[in-house]
Amino acid sequence: MINNQDNKVKFPQGRTAFMIIHGVGEQIPYETVDYFAQNLIKHYEGQSLPIKLEHLIAKRRLPNGNPWIESFVRVSSAELQPDDFIDIHEYYWAADTENKISVPEVLQWTEQTLQGTIAFYSREENQDKLDEILKENKWKKFFKYRLRWLTIFLRLFNIVYPWLRLIVCILLLLLSPFLHGQFLQPAWKLSRKIVTPLLVNFVGDVAIYTTTNVKSPYHKIRGQILAESLALLKAILKDKEANYDQVIIAGHSLGSCIAYDTLNLLCIEASLSKDKGKSLLVDKITGLITFASPLDKIAFFFREMAQQHQYIRQRILEHLNSFRVKPLYIQITPYLTKNPVECQLEQVRWVNYYHLQDPISGHLDYYNSLDNVLLEYETYWGEKAHLGYWTDPNFYKDIAQRFLETKNE
Structure with missing residues (x-):
């Protein structure tokens, strides 16, 4: 549970980037940035800190090489040095999945x-x-x-x-x-x-x-989403103008799975690089925030796609989806014991937020080295609980205390 003890808050020092990935539902562009930035500002303004908010743009490239212009917002103090700021980026993917699957x-x-x-x-x-x-x-x-x-x-x-x-x-x-x-x-x-x-x-x-059938059109959608998410994360990490000290990736609902899979894919690429990811600047990634996350449920779904007797196939799937998976969930076999994916992003602090009235989220037990945090805002079972994280003040307070304000100690 969240510690609600009040502490004197200062605006964080350094250059921080949040990459926010929205969840399921009928999202529209910049809605995620709006929610996250507004409530983070409320947190600091509630501590009587004067805040400055800016809209910035940057040139990016899609995985196919085509250019596009990203809009993001910068939160900073109206009193402190301009080098201390929090940039909030958004990866938007809702249009890729809307109305594409039947109820059956x-x-x-x-x-x-x-x-x-x-x-x-x-x-x-x-x-x-x-x-x-x-x-x-x-x-x-x-x-x-x-x-x-x-x-x-x-x-x-x-x-x-x-x-x-x-x-x-x-x-x-x-x-x-x-x-x-x-x-x-x-x-x-x-x-x-x-x-x-x-x-x-x-x-x-x-x-x-989560489709595993490579012949399905849904599988192509998943690949496109992951490629775009990874491309944006790499662009943020390598942004020479912003030159971030730390990058934190945060995902709501299915966005948490995209965030996890993006880091997992980055680990695979880092393991293939000669410098083990140094050129990718993976050391700048300091945090993973998952909230309303179905990651455990999805992990079980993928696990059951490999039958018990298919130990080679199962081990390959385990290696390709191994980021922070608990060793006790890995099947013991005398073969394929060495995992070629060596990068595990040890410096990344993972915090998972969940609510008991949210049927999609839960306490994550399949993964290692993370903190599960129970939120207790008043709500009803179902979609209200699933969306309530975005406006819960304690959610933003806890994020600030864990990832931002500790830098002032």
């Missing part, structure tokens, strides 16, 4: 993930792992039924969804002479948007991103 496909993914989690913890050799998670009584119901309730919800919705959509479509057609504004679009397309809960769209984006 979402349900199928959730069923597979649930069965993968149950199968993993049902194995005799994994009983000690389950006992460790359930050693506190408060976790028993929470761990066993959290994903199951989400699956039940999706099963029920899958039954009524076609009928709901048909009824809404007919009503829209009958009312079409009287409609205006955002309702002036094809009735069938609009009916999907009206009857589909945000929670289904949330899980749908996760299902698209």
Whole structure:
């Protein structure tokens, strides 16, 4: 839990960059920057610190080499030296996954993930792992039924969804002479948007991103998202004008998985380089912030894609997705014991924030060397809890204390 003890706050020294990756849902460009910057400013203004806010632009390149202009914001003190600032960058990917997966496909993914989690913890050799998670009584119901309730919800919705959509479509057609504004679009397309809960769209984006079938068009979407995220991170690290002292990557919901996979991919590239990543400036990356994260669930999904007897395939997948994975989750075999991915970004401080009313997030147990922080803002189960991190003052206070204000000690 967060320590709410008040301390005297100073604006952090040095040059810091945050790369924020938004989560699932109908995001629009610069919305993530807006939320994060506004609430970080509120944190410092609440301590009576005069703040200066600037809009800056920089020339970047896409993975295919095409140029584009990035907009980001700079938060600094109105009183301190201009070399002390916090830049907030955004990687935007929502347009790549919006409305590209059906409700039955979402349900199928959730069923597979649930069965993968149950199968993993049902194995005799994994009983000690389950006992460790359930050693506190408060976790028993929470761990066993959290994903199951989400699956039940999706099963029920899958039954009524076609009928709901048909009824809404007919009503829209009958009312079409009287409609205006955002309702002036094809009735069938609009009916999907009206009857589909945000929670289904949330899980749908996760299902698209985590596809393992290389023949699927969704797999290409995942590759594009990761390539663009890594390209932006590299550009931030190598930005000669900003010359950052530290870079922190933060991801909400599915954005946390993109953040993790981006660092994992950077580790692979660093392991392939002759200087072990020094030319990539990986030492500048000091933090990974995940909030509302489904990383554990996705880890189980990928794990179940390799059957127990496919020990070579499983070990290859483990090596390619090995960033901070706990050794106890790695299958013991007499073969392929040396991991070619050597870079683990030991200097990176990983903090995971979660809320008990958020069905997507959770305490991350699959990974090593991270702090799990429970947030306790008042909310309801579902999408409100899943989005509540963005406006929780204690969330920003804790980030500032862990990653920024400690530099003044």
